[in-house]
Amino acid sequence: MAYGGVILSNSLSFYQKRIVMSSRVQEKNGGASIPHVLSVAGSDSGAGAGIQADLKTCAARGVYCSTVITAVTAQNTVGVQSVHAVPEDFVAQQLKSVLSDMQVDVVKSGMLPSVGVVKVLLQSLAEFSVRALVVDPVMVSTSGDVLAGPSILSTFREELLPMADIVTPNIKEASALLGGIRLETVADMRTAAELLHALGPRNVLVKGGDLPGSLDAVDIFFNGEHFYELRSSRIKTHNTHGTGCTLASCIAAELAKGSPMLTAVRVAKRYVETALEYSKDILIGNGIQGPFDHLLRLKSGSHSFHRKDAFTPSDLFLYAVTDSGMNKKWGRSMVDAVAEAIQGGATIVQLREKDVETRDFLETAKSCLAVCRSHGVPLLINDRIDVALASDADGVHVGQSDMPATVARTLLGPEKIIGVSCKTIEQAQQAWIGGADYIGSGGVYSTTTKANNPTIGLDGLKTVCSASKLPVVAIGGINASNAGTVMGMGVPNLKGVAVVSALFDREDVLAETKKLHALLMEASSSSKMQ
């Protein structure tokens, strides 16, 4: 589809297009539009996979999901007992009912039991434009039962895949689509991704969950230019029924919200990993493969929906890192200091409290969170995942000797923000693989705020920034006299500066923050002009 058929300028991003479209719909109806995924898939009576998984995933991700049912399966945790294919003309009628009435952003296809159903879907997509097509080429259920026979392979290859924005086969499906080639290693998965990409989809995700002998779950993402090896931990659980449907519908949901493709894939992987971890011990049914709990967020006490927006790199622009010793010295409370920094233009706040009692830290975090939330500014906790979880802060910042980013990600879930301190290219690479959202790099200049912390200088900062796949914030000895130099370098990926003493070891936090903000604005706009 390649977001085809929508008459909007190609220079607009997917997200911008959504906003234009949404405002059009709003103009018409006087209401607000919601991101919308249409799932074209089979029903699973056990509700772990298929249409039921797609509905739950979209609900969990805050996206509306309409459904076109292609087959009704009698299925449970033991296996698939029976399949009743919905007549093709009735699939066509369902498609027409939804697409002629509703503004669907993304279509996600799952079980397409016959060549006729694939053709009906393609005809509908030619008639009604949507912005993306996510194809999960379902062939065999996780219990080993056949859901779409080999006769469909050539139609998948020749007609469906060329229309897909992403196709998400597991190893068996990738092998079947490629004529039965052996896929036994990560290198084989790369080859498969490349061969599948040549069939026409814009992006390919070959899922390696079934790869023998691998400690991690490794997936290969290929966008036609670059390969990405996406790793997540292999959760020890029998409750994996429906992971493929869930991953694909989560990708569709994130695309519908406006995420770029790679971000959508990474968020979806994190979502599945977190749901599996959360559900690893639940017991549903007597079979060997149980369903998992898609709505973990409702129970986990994670209320990150409350924050206005997802993390964006521009959040790093003026990053205020607290120090209660400094605030005490100047006779103010932490909450007042944070409120002043936000009023002065701080775009993100980190509570960095090395010497406070856990109980006091938690109370301070809750009070500061209320201030931050009321201004739409994210609040992160330094080092302490437990305090971040207990206070429902927006994320954490961890260093090289703190909790590894991968573990923090598993504990915090897909939505929370994770920052990692990095001095080297290798550390930056690891942070990206581990699922971090940004890196903090420094100390750029010497500082008395953090002891035993070698400086990397502007050259070290540039090296890390140029190699980083994640946005970077510079830290260490940054103040009003050198912030312009740091931001004025116009280094790629450098999105802001993180500051402790230049804000908090001062009498007037509000004035100092305003001053620094103005300097940064000037430096970044003049570096853009060059």
Ligand SMILES: Cc1ncc(COP(=O)(O)OP(=O)(O)O)c(N)n1
């Ligand atoms: C934004 C940001 N960058 C780096 C650090 C340093 O974190 P770490 O290396 O874990 O050191 P401590 O802050 O824990 O002493 C940071 N806090 N924030």
Ligand SMILES: Cc1ncsc1CCOP(=O)(O)O
């Ligand atoms: C936490 C930290 N990490 C690297 S340098 C540093 C301290 C930064 O403090 P200041 O802004 O006062 O130099």
Ligand SMILES: [Mg+2]
């Ligand atoms: Mg630390």
